[in-house]
Amino acid sequence: xxxxxxxxxxxxxxxxxxxxxxxxxxxxxxxxxxxxxxxxxxxxxxxxxxxxxxxxxxxxxxxxxxxxxxxxxxxxxxxxxxxxxxxxxxxxxxxxxxxxxxxxxxxxxxxxxxxxxxxxxxxxxxxxxxxxxxxxxxxxxxxxxxxxxxxxxxxxxxxxxxxxxxxxxxxxxxxxxxxxxxxxxxxxxxxxxxxxxxxxxxxxxxxxxxxxxxxxxxxxxxxxxxxxxxxxxxxxxxxxxxxxxxxxxxxxxxxxxxxxxxxxxxxxxxxxxxxxxxxxxxxxxxxxxxxxxxxxxxxxxxxxxxxxxxxxxxxxxxxxxxxxxxxxxxxxxxxxxxxxxxxxxxxxxxxxxxxxxxxxxxxxx
Numbered sequence: 001x002x003x004x005x006x007x008x009x010x011x012x013x014x015x016x017x018x019x020x021x022x023x024x025x026x027x028x029x030x031x032x033x034x035x036x037x038x039x040x041x042x043x044x045x046x047x048x049x050x051x052x053x054x055x056x057x058x059x060x061x062x063x064x065x066x067x068x069x070x071x072x073x074x075x076x077x078x079x080x081x082x083x084x085x086x087x088x089x090x091x092x093x094x095x096x097x098x099x100x101x102x103x104x105x106x107x108x109x110x111x112x113x114x115x116x117x118x119x120x121x122x123x124x125x126x127x128x129x130x131x132x133x134x135x136x137x138x139x140x141x142x143x144x145x146x147x148x149x150x151x152x153x154x155x156x157x158x159x160x161x162x163x164x165x166x167x168x169x170x171x172x173x174x175x176x177x178x179x180x181x182x183x184x185x186x187x188x189x190x191x192x193x194x195x196x197x198x199x200x201x202x203x204x205x206x207x208x209x210x211x212x213x214x215x216x217x218x219x220x221x222x223x224x225x226x227x228x229x230x231x232x233x234x235x236x237x238x239x240x241x242x243x244x245x246x247x248x249x250x251x252x253x254x255x256x257x258x259x260x261x262x263x264x265x266x267x268x269x270x271x272x273x274x275x276x277x278x279x280x281x282x283x284x285x286x287x288x289x290x291x292x293x294x295x296x297x298x299x300x301x302x303x304x305x306x307x308x309x310x311x312x313x314x315x316x317x318x319x320x321x322x323x324x325x326x327x328x329x330x331x332x333x334x335x336x337x338x339x340x341x342x343x344x345x346x347x348x349x350x351x352x353x354x355x356x357x358x359x360x361x362x363x364x365x
Contacts, residue, residue: 080228100307109185
């Protein structure tokens with residue numbers, strides 16, 4: 001019981017980090033260019049922090065990569081590059097539609113692609129089973145939730161535009177932000193797809209001479225995909241810094257403060273990844289399925305709570321608020337359905353396992 005309580009507490013803490021990593025950006029001056037904040041964030045989150053923490057947690061991590069070989073490293077790395085584009089796009093969407101709506105759309109896309117793609121790639125035969133049917137139902141509910149959240153965003157934009165008597169530029173920004181958030185969700189889901197191809201790496205980590213079978217077993221794949229994200233996200237930010245001649249801005253006090261904020265954001269982001277693995281390892285055989293459900297549900301709620309806390313929906317109007325509440329509820333229901341599906345699949349595997357040998361009852365004369 002104590003282990004379960006610790007596990008859920010760690011998952012909640014991880015979800016708080018994951019749903020809040022974008023929150024510090026709200027305290028950065030609007031005069032600071034996007035790339036001056038998010039460039040350092042991606043540098044810290046995808047390269048510097050993993051390089052610092054990786055060798056400490058996994059002393060033989062380079063030998064693990066060597067044993068896996070190029071082929072075993074290539075696929076997770078490529079999907080890490082795609083995930084980096086998704087994280088970068090999520091950062092762009094914050095500026096257009098705010099935290100709460102961007103998180104809702106992003107997590108919706110992650111749930112849809114992250115649930116269906118590994119299933120279709122690795123175990124398409126499970127679609128006809130009860131867990132597979134539940135996944136399809138969960139994805140449908142999630143699509144509905146994303147559509148409802150998008151409707152809330154449009155109503156919010158129209159209401160704010162009407163109150164402020166603004167031009168159609170605000171509505172165009174909302175449409176652009178919704179598109180960016182949806183793209184970010186699809187691309188961020190590449191993390192789940194890349195992880196589904198990391199079985200060989202995790203087996204190598206668990207085997208001799210490394211023999212790492214606790215929550216750290218997934219970290220070599222995690223660090224590799226973060227490294228892939230470094231190439232895509234930091235390259236884009238470097239291009240923006242050069243194109244906009246923003247490199248010189250790092251000498252300004254406001255931008256130096258933004259770099260400190262970026263470090264905090266990176267710590268929250270990477271802490272969410274580590275705490276999820278640690279917490280799920282405390283929940284027993286159903287740790288991943290139950291842990292994923294709890295983590296995503298709390299992340300959605302915390303991300304939107306932060307959006308409400310910072311006044312993003314203050315002038316949205318009652319109708320828009322009703323729609324965003326309904327959309328968030330649908331996304332949470334979808335996560336719970338998908339978690340149930342994963343749990344049933346785990347139970348089916350356990351029931352299909354061969355029975356333990358029965359001791360002989362032959363009497364000894």
